Amino acid sequence: MALRLRQACVTDLPSIYRGEQDYIRCWEPDHEDTWRLQLERHLVRWVENFDRLTVAIIDEQFAGYSLWTPEQDYAELSTINVSQAYRRNGIGRTLLDAYAATVKQQGFTHLRLSVRPDNPAGLMYERAGFVCVGTDSHGYLRYERPG
Numbered sequence: 001m002a003l004r005l006r007q008a009c010v011t012d013l014p015s016i017y018r019g020e021q022d023y024i025r026c027w028e029p030d031h032e033d034t035w036r037l038q039l040e041r042h043l044v045r046w047v048e049n050f051d052r053l054t055v056a057i058i059d060e061q062f063a064g065y066s067l068w069t070p071e072q073d074y075a076e077l078s079t080i081n082v083s084q085a086y087r088r089n090g091i092g093r094t095l096l097d098a099y100a101a102t103v104k105q106q107g108f109t110h111l112r113l114s115v116r117p118d119n120p121a122g123l124m125y126e127r128a129g130f131v132c133v134g135t136d137s138h139g140y141l142r143y144e145r146p147g
């Protein structure tokens with residue numbers, strides 16, 4: 001399995017859209033209508049942060065992506081997703097490590113993200129050194145790690 005990461009290009013957007021849609025359908029089906037109504041806002045966020053959108057490629061196939069955004073004094077991992085067929089092969093962890101390395105290079109000393117309490121992604125974050133620091137107003141767990 002030959003894995004490489006690269007910056008997203010515009011032709012990745014349909015795959016990213018499908019990944020986000022799969023996530024909503026799997027984890028927040030009650031919110032799919034709202035998510036769809038806000039598609040324009042999501043698209044703007046992806047495009048405005050295009051240079052922070054990383055894509056994982058396996059054997060020349062799209063296999064996943066991550067997006068981070070710069071906040072006042074920390075770098076927020078906004079999305080991380082690996083296509084179903086490629087999960088549990090270390091791609092999520094590779095994307096997570098790449099985000100950590102990039103934001104460190106850019107001078108951020110704090111990494112943050114949030115995750116549903118029932119999402120096993122939390123295990124990946126904990127194994128990567130993230131620590132749960134509380135819960136946000138939507139019931140998501142907030143995780144942090146020094147950069």
Ligand SMILES: CC(C)(COP(=O)(O)OP(=O)(O)OC[C@H]1O[C@@H](n2cnc3c(N)ncnc32)[C@H](O)[C@@H]1OP(=O)(O)O)[C@@H](O)C(=O)NCCC(=O)NCCS
Pocket residue numbers: 023080081082083086087088089090091092093094114115116119120121123124125127
């Ligand atoms: C979360 C996600 C990105 C993980 O990607 P992945 O490529 O499967 O993750 P990895 O193979 O790198 O896993 C790294 C570690 O995380 C933990 N982990 C990941 N998925 C897990 C699962 N379903 N159950 C239990 N542990 C899991 C394990 O400790 C794993 O290490 P191991 O395989 O050696 O045991 C992927 O499951 C996904 O895209 N989920 C849907 C989108 C999503 O929920 N994103 C997170 C939103 S906060």
